Amino acid sequence: MTVRVGIIGVGIMGADHARKINGSISGAEVSAVADFDAGRASSIAAELRGASVAADGFALIADEGVDAVIVASHDSTHAELVHAALAANKPVLCEKPLAPTAVECRGIIAAQGDRDLITVGFMRRFDPAYAELERAAAVERIGERLVAHCVSRNVQAGPGDSSATITNSAIHELDIMPWLLGSPITEVSWHAGRTSKHSGIRQDPQIMLLRTESDVLITLELFVNARYGYDTRCEIVGEDGVASFAVPAHVIVDSGLRRSIDYPLDWIPRYAEAYRLELQEWVDSIEQGRPSTLADAEAGLRAGLVADALVESMNDGGRKVTVEY
Amino acid sequence: MTVRVGIIGVGIMGADHARKINGSISGAEVSAVADFDAGRASSIAAELRGASVAADGFALIADEGVDAVIVASHDSTHAELVHAALAANKPVLCEKPLAPTAVECRGIIAAQGDRDLITVGFMRRFDPAYAELERAAAVERIGERLVAHCVSRNVQAGPGDSSATITNSAIHELDIMPWLLGSPITEVSWHAGRTSKHSGIRQDPQIMLLRTESDVLITLELFVNARYGYDTRCEIVGEDGVASFAVPAHVIVDSGLRRSIDYPLDWIPRYAEAYRLELQEWVDSIEQGRPSTLADAEAGLRAGLVADALVESMNDGGRKVTVEY
Amino acid sequence: MTVRVGIIGVGIMGADHARKINGSISGAEVSAVADFDAGRASSIAAELRGASVAADGFALIADEGVDAVIVASHDSTHAELVHAALAANKPVLCEKPLAPTAVECRGIIAAQGDRDLITVGFMRRFDPAYAELERAAAVERIGERLVAHCVSRNVQAGPGDSSATITNSAIHELDIMPWLLGSPITEVSWHAGRTSKHSGIRQDPQIMLLRTESDVLITLELFVNARYGYDTRCEIVGEDGVASFAVPAHVIVDSGLRRSIDYPLDWIPRYAEAYRLELQEWVDSIEQGRPSTLADAEAGLRAGLVADALVESMNDGGRKVTVEY
Amino acid sequence: MTVRVGIIGVGIMGADHARKINGSISGAEVSAVADFDAGRASSIAAELRGASVAADGFALIADEGVDAVIVASHDSTHAELVHAALAANKPVLCEKPLAPTAVECRGIIAAQGDRDLITVGFMRRFDPAYAELERAAAVERIGERLVAHCVSRNVQAGPGDSSATITNSAIHELDIMPWLLGSPITEVSWHAGRTSKHSGIRQDPQIMLLRTESDVLITLELFVNARYGYDTRCEIVGEDGVASFAVPAHVIVDSGLRRSIDYPLDWIPRYAEAYRLELQEWVDSIEQGRPSTLADAEAGLRAGLVADALVESMNDGGRKVTVEY
Incomplete structure (x- = not known):
């Protein structure tokens, strides 16, 4: 099985994740990207042969061709995108911070319930x-x-x-x-x-x-x-x-x-190697249907x-x- | 496209390659293994879900489910296996040495002609x-x-x-x-x-x-x-x-x-990272139909x-x- | 001119100073030692051919064969010995601390007046x-x-x-x-x-x-x-x-x-080299009648x-x- | 006892030795210098208060105020100066090489006989x-x-x-x-x-x-x-x-x-510290009338x-x- 990853936000960090997934990660491929800068999204999608461009993060999350989501967009958008991924029951790797306030982090944790969907990008x-x-x-x-x-x-x-x-x-x-x-x-x-x-x-x-x-x-x-x-x-x-x-x-x-x-x-x-190993573990855990060793939502809350x-x-x-x- | 790799010889080196291809390399999977020790071959194949066990190296090379071949068996077997891969027109990554004598290396180079099929495992x-x-x-x-x-x-x-x-x-x-x-x-x-x-x-x-x-x-x-x-x-x-x-x-x-x-x-x-990068470049070059930057047969001859x-x-x-x- | 040095307290630190002065310092020799342990004083004096044993620190300071004094005895004795050296108008190198309290340090500084007699052993x-x-x-x-x-x-x-x-x-x-x-x-x-x-x-x-x-x-x-x-x-x-x-x-x-x-x-x-260079500078400054670059009494007070x-x-x-x- | 050292040749090396003997060595002082450049000799002698200027190396060796000799003049002069020191029965520290040829080294060794007068400046x-x-x-x-x-x-x-x-x-x-x-x-x-x-x-x-x-x-x-x-x-x-x-x-x-x-x-x-320790050991050995641990004439011959x-x-x-x- 190949995990089809959608990436929201393809600035420096998101584009780096995209290239790693397509070039250095076993068992995954980028199937869709979204970015508030549509030109940047198209350009990365073209570089990653086979990735589509979603209208926005929510459309990407809803896309049936997306198994798992990386949120690498502006910090201010993280919380609502993670909520959307939870609603779609899809694994999400959210770059830090999970949310700008502790209250919002706690809301996300409550929405997740006993599922193991949220991971936070503490790649160290x-x-x-x-x-x-x-x-x-x-x-x-x-x-x-x-x-x-x-x-x-x-x-x-x-x-x-x-x-x-x-x-x-x-x-x-x-x-x-x-x-x-x-x-x-x-x-x-x-x-x-x-x-x-x-x-x-x-x-x-x-x-x-x-x-x-x-x-x-x-x-x-x-x-x-x-x-x-x-x-x-x-x-x-x-x-x-x-x-x-x-x-x-x-x-x-x-x-x-x-x-x-x-x-x-x-x-x-x-931290290039840390990002690669983090992504590989995330993909492996999704493929194998097990919790990953990435930082979870509670870790994101505690650091905040x-x-x-x-x-x-x-x-x-x-x-x-x-x-x- | 996923490059389907057959591995001949799954001792320390071959098994390490197999695990890397299935666990850390983008765009490839191990489809078959062969080893003079049948038990070892079966054990590795079981670990690599989806890989078959070939009767021997020649059968593996002939297997239609194998796109490219790694030769990691005993030094004395390298030359004839590389010749078989050339005959099957399949890319082959041969652990050093390519052949025990310069005469045999030259024979391999002649058999390759102007094709870019042979690479030698000088991973440094x-x-x-x-x-x-x-x-x-x-x-x-x-x-x-x-x-x-x-x-x-x-x-x-x-x-x-x-x-x-x-x-x-x-x-x-x-x-x-x-x-x-x-x-x-x-x-x-x-x-x-x-x-x-x-x-x-x-x-x-x-x-x-x-x-x-x-x-x-x-x-x-x-x-x-x-x-x-x-x-x-x-x-x-x-x-x-x-x-x-x-x-x-x-x-x-x-x-x-x-x-x-x-x-x-x-x-x-x-040299773990060297092996990973070597394998990724080898797979990428096969997928993209271009010469790789791995050592070629002439390099193997010169070192010998x-x-x-x-x-x-x-x-x-x-x-x-x-x-x- | 050879500076004749008297050393009060020949435990680890004082004995080390004594051996350095007689073995590694140009222009100085140990002429007298004193220690509350008379046996230790005799033993060091015998090792340093030519050094006499004084009855106590005050007798050493008063000795006409002593040009300059090192105080390496117990911390509690420093202040009164430094006062005695000031009274005898002899240069004194006092191991830290100069005195146990700021009040006593200030008393020493007052007694020194505008003379440059006191140095403190901040050898770093x-x-x-x-x-x-x-x-x-x-x-x-x-x-x-x-x-x-x-x-x-x-x-x-x-x-x-x-x-x-x-x-x-x-x-x-x-x-x-x-x-x-x-x-x-x-x-x-x-x-x-x-x-x-x-x-x-x-x-x-x-x-x-x-x-x-x-x-x-x-x-x-x-x-x-x-x-x-x-x-x-x-x-x-x-x-x-x-x-x-x-x-x-x-x-x-x-x-x-x-x-x-x-x-x-x-x-x-x-810090062996630091001690040697400190002692050499102290001896040179005495021989040349100039202020040294050692820490002065005010430095001792500030650190305290x-x-x-x-x-x-x-x-x-x-x-x-x-x-x- | 203070060992009175005469230095022949006060270029970079000889001047450095002179300053070390007067500034950092216990038990020695430079009593005379000689140099083919009379101005340089006078200038160093002035810097070293108390040192006289000898007419040449042979006069320096003959000087009754010189107990021991350092030869730091041009390589071509070493052999005859060492012979002169031997004739005067004075300890000599000769910068390497002891002599330009093995034959001349052997002549020096023969002239020394069973005395321990010659040391060679292998300061390492x-x-x-x-x-x-x-x-x-x-x-x-x-x-x-x-x-x-x-x-x-x-x-x-x-x-x-x-x-x-x-x-x-x-x-x-x-x-x-x-x-x-x-x-x-x-x-x-x-x-x-x-x-x-x-x-x-x-x-x-x-x-x-x-x-x-x-x-x-x-x-x-x-x-x-x-x-x-x-x-x-x-x-x-x-x-x-x-x-x-x-x-x-x-x-x-x-x-x-x-x-x-x-x-x-x-x-x-x-090698500043090596030179200092070498000079101190040389002076100590002379003062104590014992062989030094410096390289001897045989060591000079062997290296040559x-x-x-x-x-x-x-x-x-x-x-x-x-x-x-």
Whole structure:
């Protein structure tokens, strides 16, 4: 059986998913695309021989030639499209965020009931480096986990406010760290100092302190205009040892009195393999009629609640805020 | 169109190809398998729902349900199976070596004529690290290439003679270095000193000096009982800089007064992505009816001729031997 | 001229200074030692041919054969010995802390007046790695400094309370970070989560947030029972780049499926060169009658005030505390 | 007792020794200098308060105010100055080479008789990285040593012939590798391919194969116009593991899509500590009237004999040449 996938939103992320499904995924093909920019939809459909163009996301979801749906359109459209997929009883992979507010996330979860239809695109769970870090940072290997340090740096970001960088960028750490540590985040505080001149109106960098239910304290630096390269760092400190990311690099170059490795410009090369493995697992789970190991709707809600608490701390002088689930 | 692949030989390598084709490759499925061990063939066929078991390699090649053939059986069977695939006019991906002698390779090339049917499994050409090394070691970046240093180390190898390690293990460097440097190897010499007590009857390690037509001198250490880990190293020295492999590692562990990364036990994790990309390109080229970027039969012949010259040097006191193409 | 140095306290630190002065420093020799353990003093004096044993620290300071004094005795004795050296008008290098309380530090500073006699043993200012980090993290190279991350880990520490680890261990960061960043620390907060089972009664690890007057936010993890090795890390994040410590290692060992480097057991090998360079500069400045580049008494006071503020935050639920100079 | 050192030749190397003796060495001072450039001698003497200027090297050796002599003048002068020091019965540290020919080396050794007066400036024996490599590459840790790989690269070198680079640059490896491996070099061959356009008339890079009496095979790349940085690499491959140099770096900089460390321009920063420790041991051994652990005259002869064999191989088509001691 080939899973026929419809993709709503074929911007950078949706188009990348489309090409992966048709070029690198076993057992799936893109059967339909939709985009508010009709020309972009047609262009991608032409590239993917055999895909039709739907009038809009709802038409795509209703299409009988679509078995499963990817929502990669603007954040503001996610909730109603996911509701439509639920109504059509079709599996849906929704890029984060599942919905802009916790209330809406909870509405989606209620509508899903006991079905396993919704997955959220927290692709880091499929990144080979995070997978290896999870194994290396197991309690059996480094002892009880005590502290973690995360750094998330982008080369540049357009102007915007600080809360948006939390809900869009830091959200990945807010999902992956509880996943890595096996414990939800229960308390947060937000801190900042001097802001980079490259960063427009927002606070940048930001420092966040997160505490898990298991009492692990996490420091998180988010810096969306770090200039030097796209960089995700993570270090888990345990009672008997420490596990951390190596800097990903295939090749070293010696020249001009320097020994150097290259940083990527953005997240796409860094997480290409994670996206591929995530899509393959999603397709396999649909084909085999079993729950996937992707993040579920509850995970999407939890990350959103932590982000909300961080924004509350930011707006209240860095006060410690408890996360209520 | 789905390319229906038949696999002859489902030992470690063939079974790995089979699982990749059915689990990670777009546009292909395994339709038949054959193996001299009928039980092993049945077991793999059962795992790959939908694959039949052929009586032998020749029956598999003749099967109308097979569009393309992978030869992963014992080295001694390669030549006649490739001839059979040519006779059936089906694309064939043959694990190295194409044939045990240059005479037989030349016979295969003659039988192929001007068709593009034969590809040889030099998967390193698809390894992301080699691909990046090729770009980093381009003349535009490090200047004219002058010297290269290669190290190829395995954890352990059963007893055997030194010439077999050249034709089985060093053969990968003998293909990839001309590919990287854009120039064939024209002169070789073989050297050895003390042999490891772990290495049975063969000389181990061996040091080879290779010279390309472009006058790049290459040192190659082959050590098949290096114990500490599976390790491929490569460094290209140019007039203006040097490009080399970083040690591949996702994660660093600090414990017990050590900071360490892990080595793999064998080549399978090191080259998993290379095999996947090689298979995807092979399937895509078949589907699209175009030549692939895999190594062709001539590449298989050339690497074999260099190996023969090294064995000649080994048997003649380390004398310099010219490679005749 | 040879500077004749008297050393008060010849435990690990004082004995190390003594051996360095007699074995690795130009222009100085140890002329006298004193220790509350008379046997230890005699033993070191015998090892250092030519050094006499003084009855106690005050007798040593009064000795006409002593030009300059090192105070490496118990912390509780520092203040009165430094006062005695000031009274004798002799240069004194006092191991940190200068005095247990800010009030006593201020008394010492007042007694010194406009003389340049007191230096404090913040040897990291002479560590070649910190010196190179200071150059690499200059504003001209990485832009305005925005954030810094420090990690200070010891293998193990005896039982004790958390405030003692701040005043004894974290104190080095409290001196070096303002030195590196060219701005004093003006606000602190203290945080902790789960404590290691290896850590006796104290909170361990501890996380501290420090803010400089220039609004750089510093995270500091102090973990005195980290087990895996002695490790000092420091990273300075600027608007245009980041400078950080490389892991210090001369040699890599590949064995047992691991590639590894060694961590030291304690600070002595890590900072051996820093101690040597500090002592040489101290001796040179005395010989040449000029102020040294060692930390002065005011630096000792400032670091102590930041430590006091951290202890206050610790005792008050992690509240932000302003440092008053 | 203070050892009064006379230095003959105060070019880069001799002046560096002079400053170290007066600024960083315990128990010694420079009492006299000599140089064929009288102005340079006066200038250094003025910098070293208290040093006199001798009319020439022989006058310096004869000076009663000189206890021990460093010969850092032109290579062609070494032999006769060492003879003069022997005649005066004064310890002499001679920069390599001890003498331009083996015959002259043997004459010096004969003149020395059973005295321990001559030491040769193979400072790498005191380099902390080589010292740690020696320990890490011990038979007990990595098993019997089988192969070694050395790389010696300089940023640039003036025009010259290839044999001079062997006797001046490669000579350090020709001394240190037998020291590391505990076995003399008994057979060599010389190889080269394409030469860098930056390299004037010489072959550059050169590849040498060296075999020790213990049957360890050593590859050595010497590249004196490598442009990218001054770089010494060494890797020892044993039956159970591998020990190699880490790249020496204190600090990493992330900027401009690169993560990089700096290479030095020349050997001086790389071996500064080796020179200091070598001089301290030389001074200590003189003061204590015992043999030093510096390289002795026989070591100077042995390295020269290996260099001669390499030049013979170079002049004879890369033939294997046996080293006769």
